[in-house]
Amino acid sequence: MNTIDLKKIKTISIILAAIGMVSIIIGFLTDVQREWASLLFNNFFFFAIALAAAFFVAVQYVSNSGWSIVIQRVPEAIGTYLPVALVLMAIIILGGMHSIYHWSHHDLYDPNSEHYDPIIAGKQAFLNLPFFIIRMVVYMAGWLGLFYLIRKNSIAADFAPLGDNTLYKKNFRLSAIFIVFFAVTSSASSWDWLMSIDTHWFSTLFGWYIFSGMFVSSLVVITLTVLYLKSKGALPSVNDSHIHDLGKFVFAFSIFWTYLWVSQFLLYWYANIPEEITYYQERFQNFKTPLLIMLAINFVMPVLILMTRAAKQNAKILMILGAILLIGHWVDLYLLVMPGIMGNEASVGIHEIGSFFFFAGAFLFVVFNNMSKVSLEIKNHPYIEESVHHHS
Amino acid sequence: MKRVHYGIYDDEEILLSAVKQLKSKNWNIKEVYTPFPVHGLEHALGYKHTRLSTASFIYGLTGLSLGMLMTWYMLIQDWPINIGGKPNFTFADNFTSFIPVLFELTIFCAAHGMVLSFLIVCGLFPGAKESNPIPETTSHLFAIELDDNNANAEEVNQILLSTKAIEVKTLERD
Numbered sequence: 001m002n003t004i005d006l007k008k009i010k011t012i013s014i015i016l017a018a019i020g021m022v023s024i025i026i027g028f029l030t031d032v033q034r035e036w037a038s039l040l041f042n043n044f045f046f047f048a049i050a051l052a053a054a055f056f057v058a059v060q061y062v063s064n065s066g067w068s069i070v071i072q073r074v075p076e077a078i079g080t081y082l083p084v085a086l087v088l089m090a091i092i093i094l095g096g097m098h099s100i101y102h103w104s105h106h107d108l109y110d111p112n113s114e115h116y117d118p119i120i121a122g123k124q125a126f127l128n129l130p131f132f133i134i135r136m137v138v139y140m141a142g143w144l145g146l147f148y149l150i151r152k153n154s155i156a157a158d159f160a161p162l163g164d165n166t167l168y169k170k171n172f173r174l175s176a177i178f179i180v181f182f183a184v185t186s187s188a189s190s191w192d193w194l195m196s197i198d199t200h201w202f203s204t205l206f207g208w209y210i211f212s213g214m215f216v217s218s219l220v221v222i223t224l225t226v227l228y229l230k231s232k233g234a235l236p237s238v239n240d241s242h243i244h245d246l247g248k249f250v251f252a253f254s255i256f257w258t259y260l261w262v263s264q265f266l267l268y269w270y271a272n273i274p275e276e277i278t279y280y281q282e283r284f285q286n287f288k289t290p291l292l293i294m295l296a297i298n299f300v301m302p303v304l305i306l307m308t309r310a311a312k313q314n315a316k317i318l319m320i321l322g323a324i325l326l327i328g329h330w331v332d333l334y335l336l337v338m339p340g341i342m343g344n345e346a347s348v349g350i351h352e353i354g355s356f357f358f359f360a361g362a363f364l365f366v367v368f369n370n371m372s373k374v375s376l377e378i379k380n381h382p383y384i385e386e387s388v389h390h391h392s
Numbered sequence: 393m394k395r396v397h398y399g400i401y402d403d404e405e406i407l408l409s410a411v412k413q414l415k416s417k418n419w420n421i422k423e424v425y426t427p428f429p430v431h432g433l434e435h436a437l438g439y440k441h442t443r444l445s446t447a448s449f450i451y452g453l454t455g456l457s458l459g460m461l462m463t464w465y466m467l468i469q470d471w472p473i474n475i476g477g478k479p480n481f482t483f484a485d486n487f488t489s490f491i492p493v494l495f496e497l498t499i500f501c502a503a504h505g506m507v508l509s510f511l512i513v514c515g516l517f518p519g520a521k522e523s524n525p526i527p528e529t530t531s532h533l534f535a536i537e538l539d540d541n542n543a544n545a546e547e548v549n550q551i552l553l554s555t556k557a558i559e560v561k562t563l564e565r566d
Contacts (some may be wrong), residue, residue: 308445
């Protein structure tokens, strides 16, 4: 870690966040609703990266993975953005409630009101403010608590006596709990925070689809961070096989993401039921070009470019493709949030890009700051030797 | 008939280092038998990268084209079917409903093509004669097949034993 110019990264991230802050203020002065919507999807983008990084760590423990130990400190550090992301999420959701969520307006549930909406009123048992807040608190407490313990044990294990695996076994159990909790809450939180924007519409596949998107973005960020740290000499044990495995992950989950996107779209397209198809009608009428470009970026590019073994190990290809994939999944989230809130008035401008800068700055600052506080190389892990000698 | 020597090993790491030692002394390793794929063995033996992946890509493209041809001919050209009032009569408008077919056919052709190519390259067809001289290498042992280059049999066996082989065998094969 001491080969990294931490000051430079911090300066860059503070500048990014400052630009973002200014644009957020301008955004609120010009169009409040658009600004809340931009804040929501940009924050969700980085929140998803942090949450899926925590999930990645848990998966490595539960699957007894050996290969990933030399890079495990990277997803652990990315996961430390989670508390910041969740605090911001709570502020955005509660502050922008009425701008973002149509269902939060009380007159929709009043049969005497002219705005009475029987469909939304029928969902009141689930979509009401107290229960919404209770769910949010449960998700946040679970994710933060479990991931905090996993990371704490992982760091404490560095100083444990040699051959002592009690902390590893503890983390195995914690990770198993995290994964079960994550399986339910990653779906439920995406219904709450994203799907409920288009209140009339629902999809049973939505949670999985959001999960796949967040996992791809997170894998890309992990890969880019590992490549960056390796190029600076901070991860001497990482070899081509580790990079190859990360490339395989990005390749496979890009296909998985497309599979879920098509599965969701295909059924609605087939059935052509009015209340279901409106969601895609909106997107295909007003956002056809970005939608199709987004699909091409997120599916065709990784499939064709990352197909060969050499490409998966090539740092330059991974860096460029990773940056493009991040843009692709950002557009994906944009198309999930903005059409439902802004309709055909949605566009990309200072609101959307400015708030992206803000969260990107915060993300970089928190991740690298926390990364610098612990050793990047795990010691005393039962699989560390296997990981150092990993070859595929 | 030709005389070949076999060094038999009981551990993959020892096998790997034995291969490297023999290679560095310019011995001619004809074949290595292992019960499971040993990581890094293909590099140690200096094998060229397999072209199976390229072949699989081509098989996949064949399947995709086949699927497009099939769906286009059956459901657009020969007998247009109006399913659920979908936009009909052009391939592009109906493309969404063909995705599962195209997907399945791509995988079908890629997978079967790869398996068949593999069997043909390895000469495994019905009635093929078994060619593995050390049957234990299909369960728990590893064997290196060495061409003796007309060297002294004793010398070859010594070399094999020096690489920690648990046993050496000399067989006459054609």
